[in-house]
Amino acid sequence: MPRAFCTSGGSGGGRASAHSGKMLGMPQPALGANQPKGFAMLTYYNHLHSDHEGKVEMFRGALVPCFEVPARVDRVLAELKKRKLGTVLPPNPFDDSALLGVHSQRYLDFLRDAWDDWVALDPANAKRDALPSVWPVRTLRSDVLPANFAARMGLFSMDAGSPLTDGTWDAARAGADCALSAALAVAGGKRAAFALTRPPGHHAGADFFGGYCFLNNAALAAQALREQGLERVAILDIDYHHGNGTQAIFYERADVYYTSIHGDPSTEFPFYLGYADELGAGAGLGFNRNWPLPRGSGFEVWHATLQQALQGIAEFGAQALVVSLGLDTFVGDPIAGFTLQTRDFLQVGADLARAGLPTVFVFEGGYAVADVGVNAVNVLEGFERG
Ligand code: Q9C
Ligand code: ZN
Numbered sequence: 001m002p003r004a005f006c007t008s009g010g011s012g013g014g015r016a017s018a019h020s021g022k023m024l025g026m027p028q029p030a031l032g033a034n035q036p037k038g039f040a041m042l043t044y045y046n047h048l049h050s051d052h053e054g055k056v057e058m059f060r061g062a063l064v065p066c067f068e069v070p071a072r073v074d075r076v077l078a079e080l081k082k083r084k085l086g087t088v089l090p091p092n093p094f095d096d097s098a099l100l101g102v103h104s105q106r107y108l109d110f111l112r113d114a115w116d117d118w119v120a121l122d123p124a125n126a127k128r129d130a131l132p133s134v135w136p137v138r139t140l141r142s143d144v145l146p147a148n149f150a151a152r153m154g155l156f157s158m159d160a161g162s163p164l165t166d167g168t169w170d171a172a173r174a175g176a177d178c179a180l181s182a183a184l185a186v187a188g189g190k191r192a193a194f195a196l197t198r199p200p201g202h203h204a205g206a207d208f209f210g211g212y213c214f215l216n217n218a219a220l221a222a223q224a225l226r227e228q229g230l231e232r233v234a235i236l237d238i239d240y241h242h243g244n245g246t247q248a249i250f251y252e253r254a255d256v257y258y259t260s261i262h263g264d265p266s267t268e269f270p271f272y273l274g275y276a277d278e279l280g281a282g283a284g285l286g287f288n289r290n291w292p293l294p295r296g297s298g299f300e301v302w303h304a305t306l307q308q309a310l311q312g313i314a315e316f317g318a319q320a321l322v323v324s325l326g327l328d329t330f331v332g333d334p335i336a337g338f339t340l341q342t343r344d345f346l347q348v349g350a351d352l353a354r355a356g357l358p359t360v361f362v363f364e365g366g367y368a369v370a371d372v373g374v375n376a377v378n379v380l381e382g383f384e385r386g
């Protein structure tokens with residue numbers, strides 16, 4: 001296996017390494033066949049997203065209503081249709097094996113069965129979201145797979161803010177199909193495609209969920225672009241929160257460059273990753289670049305930082321771009337701290353277009369529900385016009 005395909009190891013348990021050649025589970029022939037070409041935006045909409053609807057998340061010692069709600073994606077879809085921005089399609093189906101370039105087999109096995117296992121603990125659980133409450137932190141073992149489901153929840157998660165529900169697997173799985181479909185469309189000649197999906201993905205690691213994320217859609221898109229033959233793929237993460245999962249998945253790889261602009265993790269979630277001194281490791285040294293900004297930062301500093309991130313992508317020589325499109329940089333976001341305005345998102349889209357790369361947009365965060373549709377579509381429209 002070429003070194004470039006080796007992924008950074010997850011914590012034991014049969015972390016799958018990506019394979020060269022055609023991705024397992026891809027429809028054959030994949031490259032360019034039956035893919036719509038041309039300019040107008042193609043959106044792959046996750047028709048199962050609302051199957052995932054958490055009730056509560058743990059926050060400061062209380063269970064509070066979820067911020068990550070189905071209306072977020074409904075708003076984006078409505079705005080896309082209102083402005084007639086390109087075509088909306090259901091995703092193409094991929095086999096579960098298509099996920100193994102990014103996620104470990106034992107994590108996927110856990111996630112697929114998690115709801116049934118939760119209800120098996122206690123039939124009354126059918127009415128309650130599943131949340132973890134115990135974790136294998138330093139000195140505890142993460143190589144053992146406990147039979148107890150609560151223990152497995154902790155092993156495969158990073159927080160208690162990401163409720164797992166009856167429909168989480170089906171929704172996340174269809175979202176992965178959206179990301180893979182968008183990547184194949186772009187590999188096949190489309191200028192841009194948009195994976196409109198929830199739950200989001202960028203906090204999910206090779207073998208854990210957290211930060212409302214279960215499967216890492218942006219990582220799946222980047223890996224699919226690689227396996228379609230693009231040699232250097234860049235991921236630009238503009239969600240308010242650092243994409244710890246995406247960074248970790250590619251941290252030791254030189255073929256996928258990860259760069260992120262986000263709230264300083266010293267005060268902002270995910271707290272334990274996303275600092276400026278994280279530059280990659282091993283073969284991946286120099287292929288990771290973080291741009292933490294203080295809570296309260298506005299568009300002027302954010303926009304100047306975007307130019308620096310885009311310069312890094314240009315110097316890397318990316319052949320395609322994956323954008324983790326979070327809209328929680330918006331001033332009105334209830335859980336974030338930057339002050340971008342609705343009009344600024346048009347400028348963001350135009351700046352992304354100037355990178356001149358085939359681009360996969362993947363929907364991430366953004367919790368100001370009434371504004372998230374206009375803000376997301378402003379990025380896409382700015383890109384289309386740019
Ligand atoms: N009660 C994304 O934007 N905790 N995830 C927030 C607020 C986690 C955000 C606490 C925030 C995760 C994809
Ligand atoms: Zn976010």
